[in-house]
Amino acid sequence: MSRRIFFSRSTPRHWTIRTRITIAVAMGTTKERLSVIFFESDSLARNLEHNETHVTVKGGRQLVQNRFSKPLSATGELESIRITWKHIDGVDTNVIKPQMLDGLNIYTNGESHEFAITTPKYHYAHSNSLDFQLIKSFTHLDLQEFNFDWKERDYDILIGDYLRIDEYYTLDEGMEQSFGKDSQLDKMEAGFFFVESQSGLDTTLNGIRCMWNNDSSIETCQKTLLFYQRAHLTDNAQIAVDLIDPVGLHPTINIDLTSMSPARGCEYYAYMTLPLDIFVDKYQSSPIFVFGERDLELPEFKLKNSAWGSEALFQLKGGKQNEIKLHSRYVEPIEKGGYKNSNFDTLIFLACDSGNENVNENPFYSKGLGYESYFTQDTVFHHLNATKINFRIPTANANDYFLIQHTTIACIFFSVLYLLAKTFKADTR
Structure with missing residues (x-):
């Protein structure tokens, strides 16, 4: 067994920016963060426009991650739940998305479930199809209330003292999508990047990042260089x-x-x-x-x-x-x-x-x-x-059930009869 395999049950470690999110959510902040990845810098310049309130992207197979987070009222012992959904033609692993298993996958380090298997790390349920009742039995949340496009998009959902939803999809050729701040959001930001370089684990994204004011107007859009390392290649x-x-x-x-x-x-x-x-x-x-x-x-x-x-x-x-x-x-x-x-x-x-x-x-x-x-x-x-x-x-053919049953009984009967006859014959000698 490789020394990389790690079985002890412990709370999963998350990336450091989550600490800031958790603190903000605990204070009541609900926010959305959008990330759009273009294939090259020229494509970003040609297919990106904005006015005072919205940024519009013309489709060209860009990769999109839309992250939404909101506070939850925690009761009892806090547990972590992760739900992933990837449809059959879902987005593959890329610079902003980890490798996700096909279908519906539910993981929790809390209470077990009759449909789940138990491992040293979590309780795990899997289904090839989308099962809202199964999700609700784990989370007590009705995800049908959310305006999700389950047929065309993939989702990675984390539930603890807050709810974090990552939505993944591609913006197809010929499509056009405008992004702005909903009045129910406390914060909204969006990043529009192209991949400047990839070397081993290191990835560098270059582009612009836009922030919105409380009145849903765009506060500023500024150049941004983002450097990070990927765990999934x-x-x-x-x-x-x-x-x-x-x-x-x-x-x-x-x-x-x-x-x-x-x-x-x-x-x-x-x-x-x-x-x-x-x-x-x-x-x-x-x-x-x-x-x-x-x-x-x-x-x-x-x-x-x-x-x-x-x-x-x-x-x-x-x-x-x-x-x-x-x-x-x-x-x-x-x-x-x-x-x-x-x-x-x-x-x-x-x-x-x-x-x-x-x-x-x-x-x-x-x-x-x-x-x-x-x-x-x-x-x-x-x-x-x-x-x-x-x-x-x-x-097996169900129509053959009685034939097989009667044949089996007959075989047993004649076998016992044969053994008794042999035994009786041997005793008479």
């Missing part, structure tokens, strides 16, 4: 992740790292979120950990009132083909038989010791609850592949 390497045929009831994942050399201070990993249909035999596949439903015998339909599934982390070897053996459960028979479609997410990354905890001090996102909390604070993640594995599980 993308890699251009072509890493193949495939199912080995034939799949059957024991799907095997092949991860081709033959083009990747071992790196000093780094290790390759595969992180998986597995539905109830699939399980890991830890004695066969040797994961670093597997948390959640691990019963090796029960069929899928006997576990429907249990947790959603399991999460597992595997260490991989650079420069080699890596195989991970999984197992599918027997699923509930259906009329005429057939197959049940199932899928799970596989995240392949290289985790490296940076020796610098400044990777947590990021103005756009913070390390917190999630798979990254299993690693030390100075870990940097180089993301190589994020794949949704789709496969089919053979399903």
Whole structure:
């Protein structure tokens, strides 16, 4: 096990700017902060306009993060909750966004939940679809009241003594969007940047930052240079992740790292979120950990009132083909038989010791609850592949139930009869 894996339960450390936000929120400040990333300086100059109250951006595939924060009335023991939502065509990891798992993911270090799995770091619930009732059961908040575009945008939500919502999307070609201060906000600011340089962990953004007055007029727009270090980086390497045929009831994942050399201070990993249909035999596949439903015998339909599934982390070897053996459960028979479609997410990354905890001090996102909390604070993640594995599980024909049942009973009856006859015949000799 790599020394980067970090299992002790503790309060997640967040980037330092959050301290200022928390103090402001405690005093009653509700604010919005917008960040728009252009691909080049010329694009920023051509596609940005402003008047006395609004800044208008002409769409050209710009990356957008909209952050909203407001105070919450804390009652009882304070707990941290993180909710992420990424739709199937969501925005990939970039200079202002961390790697987020597909679908709905809810993490909490407070009370457990019947649908959640329990790990040394958090309680965790996952769903491929957006489930507002599940969110409400964890948070007691009705997120449907917020004007979110769940179908087109991704969200990273933190809940504690305040509510912080990060919304991610791209501003498509031909679109135009104006940004201004809503009267219900105490503070509003917006930054419009292009990436001036990227070197290793270091990223430099250049552009302008605008502040609004209480009367919703623009106070000032000034040039701004922003330097920070990223904990999540993308890699251009072509890493193949495939199912080995034939799949059957024991799907095997092949991860081709033959083009990747071992790196000093780094290790390759595969992180998986597995539905109830699939399980890991830890004695066969040797994961670093597997948390959640691990019963090796029960069929899928006997576990429907249990947790959603399991999460597992595997260490991989650079420069080699890596195989991970999984197992599918027997699923509930259906009329005429057939197959049940199932899928799970596989995240392949290289985790490296940076020796610098400044990777947590990021103005756009913070390390917190999630798979990254299993690693030390100075870990940097180089993301190589994020794949949704789709496969089919053979399903028995429900119409054959009585035939199989009667045949089984008949076999048992005649077997017992045969044994008794043999025994009686032997005794008479």
